[in-house]
Amino acid sequence: MIKVPYSLTELDLMAKDYYKVIEKEFDIRDQLQKWPNDELKPVMTFLEANLDTVMIGRPDQLEIIMTSLKASIDTAKQLYITNHPTKTDGSATKDSDAKAWFKAQIFQIFNYDNNSKSFISKNKGKLAYDHAAILNMNTCPYCNANFTFTIKSKKLKSRPQFDHFFNKGRHPYLALSFYNLIPSCALCNSGALKGQKEFTLKKNIHPFLESIENTYEFRTKVDAVDFLVSKKNFTLEMVLCNSKKDTDPDVIKAKGNLEIFALNDRYSYHKDIAESVIRNAHIYCNSTIKDLYETFEIKGKKIFTSEQEIKELVIGNYLDPLNSHKRIHSKLVRDIADEFGLTV
Template sequence: MIQILITDEIIRKHEEFVFGENAIDENRLLRKIKVAYENQNNKYARNVYRYILDNIREIILGDIETLTKKKQIYSYLVKSIPNKEVMERLIEDLKIFHKEYKYFYKSKGWNAYLYQKALGINICPYCATQFIFLYNSDNGNTRGTFDHFIDKAKYPIFSVSLFNLIPSCKVCNSDFKGSKEANITNNYTPFEENIIDYMIFKRDIIQNQDEEISPTTVVDIKKEDKDEIDFVSMFLGMNEDFNIKIDYSDAPSDIALKIKGNLELFHIEEIYNAYHKGYVQDSIRKAYLYNLTYRNQLLHSFSQFFQSEEELRMAIMPSVEDDRKNILGKLTRDIIYQETNGFTL
């Protein structure tokens, strides 16, 4: 629900982390891989190490499409090992990537905290409903958990791959995704550009109570049975006779498949309907409060505060850039925009 950008500076720092001074340190990843290759006698296992060494830069710095291609070849090479014992030992030995990931937690110069800070995100990019606070001091520390889009347990060589490290909340990362295997055909990562542009939050009128998106698998919320829907109250934001839906009908088929996959994987609509209908009601009331006449009055009465229509718009509606810092930014923007007919002055 939030797009985040890996800048050239972030890539440079992560590259230095693996291929700089650490490259010759016997306790660090690159040197360990070379030693393991040199000491490996089984030709099939040596092929795996040789592939890793030949492609290590792309494994560490490649985008998710590149990593997916590397994953397929890596899997083929591992599965080609005829001796099961050799295969299992190799997979166990490749957990040196896991150790490097743990080293990345708090290594000097470049680490998990500095990475999240460089991304400039304090909100889970998957759900946009949870803070992933960033705080690091001698008295305590916290940050977002890292989702490995390509599962690091099954594919350890991608444990410290930059585009495979997605700051996220515990609910999305551990409770919902867990060890489920995502892929670039059926899911998207927050690093992929423009996908969220195809996703629009909408308020969908419930014609009868059977149509309500039930959050019973998430929380135990029960509503009193009603004989009919009060449409006037619903439109004015006075009741919850609506579903929060995410419309992606204008998305190309390949992108629509990715969006559908993420909505299901992270239970997005269920979570929003369980916890954020009240927030939508407040947004609707604000939309009516900031009607056209009132907005024009604000613009002319407080010209010292609002130099233009755009400044007034920014004061009322959260910007896309603010989504990385504030929860429910896109939900707020989409609902208010619809309720104010595009927020035109």
């Protein structure tokens, strides 16, 4: 739904710093180089040669890695079945066994959550907490409805979960890739919503790259007077922005996320927030806000730096999309404020 508040250049720099930490904590390259000459050797050789891209490549580069590896991985699995036709219990080795074997081998190297020495567990989870703190996302980028604070104190430990944009079950070699670790809330990352679903850059929004801003917007389609005076009911929903069509590439991606994360269903329970914005937008119209900005002083000094600051005080949230990550429901509040005349 919302984009992380960093440019690609800034993210690339963060990725390089992240990679330095990973190199220090895990001997990934050494393990790849020393891999024995078995069914997986060609895969490991490719990963070693392209390790920098695997770890810090942008999402489109990761998709190229996935495509480039597919044939070698399929061959390795078939060789495993051929070389190990039966399991220890005497039953025939199946495709599912080859898949499990492949994942187990790769996860030994790209150790996200494989054991106590993994990315999320090593040193009491320090790596994961530090990474979440650096990304500094206070709300889930997939839904903007749940907080994802990173807190580590004596009394409380809390951090966002890391969703793997590209499914780590199918692509375990991307388990530690910087651009594949999306800080998210537990609900969005749960099996009920995204879970193991396969995301692609053509069908889904990647929060490090883009958002649904200017593609979809929250709307009530109710007149302020009808709501305030006649108590007319309304339906809160996300609709296409006026300039957009269903066939637009960004719309297709946005729609994919809206459906998978059940955003319309979830936000239908937040009509009370929209109602508050409608009331405040009617009471504190733009002319009233302008008067407050120009006349509200203490000891001859203005206490507000801009009209936008007053508007944000009135609606209780941020109006600038660059600040969407700081508070939940910021997209909802901003869109309804815009619908009823409180614009940035």
